[in-house]
Amino acid sequence: MNNSFATLGYLRLGVATPALRVADVAFNTGEILRVLDGLREEDVQLAVFPELCLTGYSCADLFYQDLLLKAAAEALPRIAAHAERLGIAVVVGLPVRQAGALFNCAAFLAQGRTLGLVPKTYLPNTNEFYEERWFASSREAFGDEVRLGAATLPFGTDLLFRWAKRPDCIVGIEICEDLWAVCPPSSTQALAGATVLVNPSASPEILGKQDYRRALVQSQSARCLAAYAYASAGPGESSTDLVYAGHSLIAENGQLLAESERFCFDSRWAVTDVDLLRLQQERLRNNAFSAQAPRNSWRMIDFECADAPLTALRRDVAARPFVPSGEQERSARCREIFALQTTALAKRLRHTGSKQVVIGISGGLDSTLALLVAVGTFDKLGLDRQGILALTLPGFGTTTRTRGNAEKLAELLGVSLKTISIDAAVLQHFEDIGHDGETHDITYENAQARERTQILMDVANAAGGLVVGTGDLSELALGWCTYNADHMSMYGVNAGVPKTLVRHLVEWCAQTEFTGAAAEVLHDICATPVSPELLPPDAEGAIRQKTEEHIGPYLLHDFFLFQAVRMQFAPARILFLAEQVFADQFSRAELLGWLKNFYRRFFSQQFKRSCLPDGPKIGSLALSPRGDWRMPSDACAALWVAELELLEKSSD
Template sequence: MTDLNFIRVASACPVTRVADVDFNIGNIKACISTAANEQAKLIVFPELCVTSYTCGDLFLQKRLLDAAEKAVEELCMYSKDKDVLIAVGAPLNLQTAVYNCAFIIFDGRILGIVPKSFIPNYEEFYEQRWFTSGKTITDRSVDLRFQKDIPFGVDLLFKSGPYQFGFEICEDLWSVIPPSSNIALSGANIIGNLSASNEIVSKSDYRKQLVTAQSARCMAAYLYAGTGVGESSTDVVFGGELLIAENGQMMAANERFQRENQVITSIIDADRLDLQRIKNISFREATSIVPWQIRKIGFDFKSNLFGLFDRKIDRHPFVPAEEKQREQRCREIFSIQTAALAKRLEHTGMKRVIIGISGGLDSTLALLVIVKTFDLLGLPRKNIMTVTLPGFGTTDRTYNNAVELCQNLKTDFYEVNIVAACLQHFKDIGHDPEVHDVTYENVQARERTQILMDLANKNGGLVIGTGDLSELALGWSTYNGDHMSMYAVNCSVPKTLVRYLVRYVAEKQSERKTGDILLDILDTPVTPELLPKSSEGKITQKTEDIVGPYELHDFFLYYFVRSEFTPDRIMFLAKSAFSGIYEEETIRKWLKVFIRRFFTQQFKRSAIPDGPKVGTVSLSPRGDWRMPSDASFSVWLKQL
C-alpha cells in the first residue's frame, strides 16, 4: 500500500499561572508528552502561554522577557527526539520592540518565529500598549542567546514531506484578510492559530464558525488553541477552547472551562486537502496574489505513524447521520427536484407527464417529486399519467403497491402488460424466450420505454426518468431503455439517499394509507424484475446480489468522484467504516466490480437526458463528469 498521508495533530491548553514561567513550562511539557505518546506530529499551544496572556504591563519588564526566552530554550532541549512540531506562544524582545510570537520548535531547534500581524486595541484588548505588529516583517532573521540566525516573519512555512504548516495568532483570524489565507495559497495545508480569546455569551459559537469557515476557504486543516481559566480574571475570563477543523468540517473540540491540562487530537487527511485544491481552479488562480515570497523551512519527521486510526469515516457519506439534519436535507432535495421539473414544464409548455411505475424505490421517488411539482404549479394530478408495465418477473407485491400508490395519489393510472409484445419481439429477432440472458432482459426494458415515449407523444406530455445516481455509476440500466427519458429527476440522488427521501415523505408528508404503501415499498428488495418470478410468485432477481451492496457502491462513488481518492485509499477507508459488517475480501471484491463497471459503462452516461444536480456528486457529461468512454481501468485495479 502506498503512503496514505494521514497525520495526527493536536491542540492543547496547559494550565497556567499569570507570569509564572516555570509553572507554565512544566504543564506545556506535560501536554507535549501526551501528544507525543498519541503519535501527534504537531501540537499548537495558546497565545503567549509561556508567560500567560494577561501579564499586562509586566510584558515591559525585562525580567519576564528574559525568563520567557530561557523557557523557550528549555522547551527546545525538551523537544529533542520527540518527533513533534511544537507551536508555542511567547513574547520576543528585540530591544526596540516586543512581538507577540509563535515559536516553532522541532527536535531541539527553533525552526522559525512568526509574529502576530494584527494587534487588537479595542474593547477588552490593549495589546498595542505592549506589542508591535509584525505584519510587514518578511525575509528577516533574529539571534537569540542560545540560537543564531532564526527565520523571523509572516512569510514562513514549515514543510515535511506532504505536510506544510503555517501559523497565525488570535486576532489575525478576525481580520478581513487573515494571514492564513496567504499562507494557504503559498502551500500550507495545516494551519495553527495560537489564541487568547475571552469568553462572553455566544462568542464560542462565532469562533467555531470562523474556524470551520477558514478551514473551508483555505481548503486546509485549521487548529485553534485558546488560553484557559488560569489567566487573570480581573476583567474577563478565558475558557481554553480547543478546535480542530478540516475543510469546513469540525473534527474535534473540547469542553471549555477545564481546570486540568487539555489536549485534543485528530487525524488529518492531507491527500484529501491537496486533491481538493487541485480540483478548485479559483484556488489555483488566487495563488498569484500572495503579497510576499514565501520562505519554506524544511524538516523531517522521523516516522509517518499516526497511532490508532480513530478518524470517523461515515459509512453513508451521502446521508446525514443526525435525524434533524437528514430531514432538512430531504426537504432541500425535494425543493431542488421540484424547482427543476417545474422549470422544465413551464419552458416546454407541457401540462402532462408520463412515468412508468414499478412499485420500486426509484419510480416511487420520481412520482412523489412529480406530485409535489404539480401541486406547486396548481396543475391537476389527473395530468400525471402513471403507467404500470407488468412483465415476466412482476410480482403481486410490487404490482399491488404500484396500483395502490397511484390510486391514493389520484393520478391518471394506466396499465400495459408487455408480455405479448416481448414474445412477439423475441420471435421477430429469433430469440428463444427460454434463454434468460441479457437480450431477454433488455427487450423488456426497451419495450417499456417505447410505450412510455409513444404515450407521451399521444398525450402531449414528458416522460420523466426514474434512474438514480448509483445506477448511473454502475451502468445498471438498459441503453435506450430505462436509461432514456425526457427529463430525469433522480439522476444525482444516490440509492442510499433515495431510501431516506421516500421514508421522509412516508413519515412526514403523507396520510396514513399512502405512508403504509411507501413503507412497504421501502421493505421490498431492490430489483428490476426482468427475470421470471419463482413458482411461489416471489422476486428471484435481486440487484444487490448481482452488483453488490449499494451502501458499498455509494461509499466507493463518493470517495472516487468527490474526493478523487485512489483505490487503496478507498479500500483503507472502507475497511474502517464497515468494520464488523463486511469482511475485507468482500469489500475488495465489490470495489473491483465498481471500478470495472464505472469505467466500462461511461458510454451510457455520455448520453443521458437532462436532470438536476442536487449534491456534490453528479455524473452529468455536460456539467460535472467528463470522461472518455474508452478509458482503461487497469491502472486502478493494479492497486487492489
C-alpha cells in the same frame, strides 16, 4: 501496502490548553512538557499551544521585565529537545525582542531546535485589550532574523513550515487577532500552499463568543480549503476583569473535527487526523483558488516529525456520505432535495407547455420517488394530477407485491393509471430475432426494458407529454441500466440522487408528506428488495433477481462513488476508509471484491453517461456529461486495476 500517516495523506494534529500560572515560566514549561507526553501517547505529530503560553498572556507590564523575557527564551530549547524525543513538532507562544521592540510570537519547534519565529500582525487595542502598550506589529519588524540566546533564527510572517516526508503538509501560523482581521494572514498563507493553518490564541470569554469563534474558525478553514487549528488559553490565564475558557478547536474545509472542553483548570487537549490529501484534491478542483496567485515571497522551512502506522482514524468517516446522520438534518435535507426536484421538473413543464407526464411505475424505490416528485410538481403548478399518466408494465419478473404497491399508490395519489402487459410484445420480439424465450440471458432481460421504454415514449407522444425518467445516480455510476431503455427519458428527475438517499426520501415522504394508506404503501416499498424484476419470480412468487446480490450492496457502492469521484481518492485510500467504516459488516476480501466490481463497471459504462438526458443536479457529486463529470468513454482502467491487484496481493 504501508498504511502510515504520510503514505495515506493524514497528519495527526493536536490543540492543547495547558494549565497555566501567569508569569511562572518554569511551571508553564513543565506543564507543556507533560501535555506533550500525553499527546505522544495519542500519536500526535503536530501540537499547537496557546498564545504567549510560556509567560501567560495576562502579564501586562511584566512583559517589560528582562527576567521574564529571558526565562521564556531559555525554555524553548528544553521544549524543543523534549519534543524531538517524542517525534512531535510544536508551536508555542512567547514574547521575543528584536531591535529594541517586543513582539508577540509563535515559535515552531522540531528536530530539537527552534526553526522559526512568526510575530503577530494585528494587535487588538480596544476595550479590554492593550497589546500595543507592550508589543510591536510584525509590520514594524527590523529584518528577517532575530537573535534568541545563542541562535540566530528566521523571523517574520513570510515563514511556512513543510513536513519533508509529506510536502503537501505546509504549516502557516497566525496569532489570535490575526484571524479576526478583515484580511487574515492565513488567507495568503493558504494561497502560498499552506494546508494546515495554526493559531495560538488567548481569547477571553464573553457571552456568545464561543459560537462566533467556532463559526469564524470553520469559515476560514472553508475559505482557505485548509485545516485550521485554534489553541486558546484556559482559565489559568484569567485575571482582574477577564475570564479565559480554553476553547480550542480544529476545523477542516468548513467542518468541525475536534473541540476541547471549556472552563477546565487542568490541562486539556483535542486531537484529530487532518486529511491532507482531501485538501489537495479540493484545491485542484477549485480554479478560483488557484487563480489567486500569491504576490508575496515566502521562506519554506522543512521539518521532520514522527510517522507511524495508521490503523484507526481519529475523525469520523461517514458510512453513508450522501445521507446526514442526524434525523433533523436528514429531514431538512430531504425537504430541500424534494424542492429541487419538483422545481426542476416544473421549469421543464412550464418551458415546454406540457400538462402531462408519463412515468413507468414498478413498485420500486426509484419509480416511486419519480412519481412523488411528479405529484409535488403538479401541485406546485396547480395542475390536475390526472395529467400524470402512471403506467404499470408487468412482465416476466413482475411480482404481485410490487405491482400491487404500484397500482395502489397511483390510485391513492389520484393520478391516471393504466396497465399494459409487455409479455406478448416481448415474445413476438423474441420470435422475430430468433431467441428461444427460455434462455435467461442479457437479451431476455434487456428486451423487456426496451419494450417498456418504447411504450412510455409512444404514450407520451400520443398524450403530448414528457417521459419522466426514474434512474438514480448510483445506477448511472454502475451502468446498471439498459442502454436506450430505462437509461433514456425526456427528463431524469432522480439523476442526482444516489440510491442510499432515494430510500430516505421515500421514507421522508411517508412520514411527513402523506398519511394513512399512502404512507403504508410507501413504507412497504422501502422494505422491498431492489430488483429490476426481469427474471421470473421464485416458486413462492417472491422476487428472485435481487440487484445487490449481483452487483454488490448500494451502501458500499455509494461510499465508493463518493470517495472515488467526489474526493478523487485512489483505490488504496478508499479501501482503507472502507475498512474503518465497515469492518464489522464486511471482510477485507469482500470490500476489495466489491471495490473491484465498482471500478470495472464505472470505467466500462461511461458511454451510458455520455448521452444522459437532462436532470437536476442535487448534491456536490453529479455525473452529467454537460456538467460535473467529463470522462472519455474509452478511458483505460489499467492504472486503478494495477493498484487493486497490488492490494489483493498484500491481503494474501
